[in-house]
Amino acid sequence: MMHKDLLFTSPKGKTILFDDFVWEEAGETWHDERSVWCCLCRSCHKKYGKILGSRCHGDGQSLCSVDGCMNNADYYVDFLTTDNLKIVEVEDDE
């Protein structure tokens, strides 16, 4: 089985893989432009907070979106329209 992940590449070339994300195309919401967001737990925020910077906001809900992480989320990440985001197909671990 394959599933779709979201690959974020920072301006400095650091990458983070998310296995859960919301991708809203322009016109689907009140946003004028594409909107992509996902959730982050405390420990992933410690790990990736510096890379994500001001994209992180408090009050995340449900589960952390980082690939392989099942912690409850404490933050959410609002990506910028200028961010380098790619949807990649990944094989599920058995």
Ligand SMILES: [Zn+2]
């Ligand atoms: Zn996490």
